[in-house]
Amino acid sequence: QLQLQESGPGLVKPSETLSLTCTVSGGSISSSSYYWGWIRQPPGKGLEWIGSIYYSGSTYYNPSLKSRVTISVDTSKNQFSLKLSSVTAADTAVYYCARLEWLRGHFENWGQGTLVTVSS
Amino acid sequence: NFMLTQPHSVSESPGKTVTISCTGSSGSIASNYVQWYQQRPGSAPTTVIYEDNQRPSGVPDRFSGSIDSSSNSASLTISGLKTEDEADYYCQSYDSSNHWVFGGGTQLTVL
Numbered sequence: 001q002l003q004l005q006e007s008g009p010g011l012v013k014p015s016e017t018l019s020l021t022c023t024v025s026g027g028s029i030s031s032s033s034y035y036w037g038w039i040r041q042p043p044g045k046g047l048e049w050i051g052s053i054y055y056s057g058s059t060y061y062n063p064s065l066k067s068r069v070t071i072s073v074d075t076s077k078n079q080f081s082l083k084l085s086s087v088t089a090a091d092t093a094v095y096y097c098a099r100l101e102w103l104r105g106h107f108e109n110w111g112q113g114t115l116v117t118v119s120s
Numbered sequence: 121n122f123m124l125t126q127p128h129s130v131s132e133s134p135g136k137t138v139t140i141s142c143t144g145s146s147g148s149i150a151s152n153y154v155q156w157y158q159q160r161p162g163s164a165p166t167t168v169i170y171e172d173n174q175r176p177s178g179v180p181d182r183f184s185g186s187i188d189s190s191s192n193s194a195s196l197t198i199s200g201l202k203t204e205d206e207a208d209y210y211c212q213s214y215d216s217s218n219h220w221v222f223g224g225g226t227q228l229t230v231l
Contacts, residue, residue, distance in 0.1 A: 039222075046210065047157075047165065047212075047225070048222065049221065052220065060217075060219065063219065096165075100220070104155075104171050105152060105155070105212075105213065105220060106153065106167065106171070106212075107155070107157075107165075107167075108170075110165060111164065112164055
């Protein structure tokens with residue numbers, strides 16, 4: 001059974017870079033039918049797509065975050081990662097990683113999510 | 121930018137039927153598949169409908185999805201409401217630039 005697990009610091013200072021990693025188990029990140037994505041949810045608010053990556057390294061980013069976001073993949077470790085630079089309090093959120101079924105645009109599997117707080 | 125608009129909240133009584141709408145801002149919502157996710161407090165979203173009207177295994181047939189091209193909207197209908205259906209529901213689709221989009225979410229209250 002596919003599982004995704006987010007990991008990384010729960011507290012980041014303003015203006016610094018938020019870094020998270022998603023470890024995939026029970027399946028290969030190199031599967032041809034899937035992209036891998038990051039989604040976030042500020043406290044009490046809705047879901048926001050951040051970006052998605054293919055195992056080859058091809059990426060798509062939310063235009064509203066594109067200037068600050070980098071998503072990368074490490075197929076040898078079955079992981080993909082998120083970096084969000086110049087963070088502010090507005091970036092405080094639960095960050096989810098998910099597997100995206102490409103043809104249908106469907107986020108099929110989700111990690112449990114990790115809360116990242118931006119505060120000095 | 122492509123956007124999906126949902127009502128902020130809906131409420132209905134147990135045993136009744138409720139419909140949650142999701143309206144696309146531009147283009148045809150029928151051009152790309154729409155998914156619906158259920159999210160309970162403190163948990164990750166789970167799929168209740170994918171590919172416009174398909175239910176994953178384990179989702180009861182009380183949940184159904186549809187597309188109305190005339191209003192450029194998708195709908196999630198839940199019949200025979202149960203208190204356990206109380207949750208937030210999000211629609212999701214994507215645009216021609218491979219940008220994935222979520223609706224703002226609808227809080228369903230079963231009272």
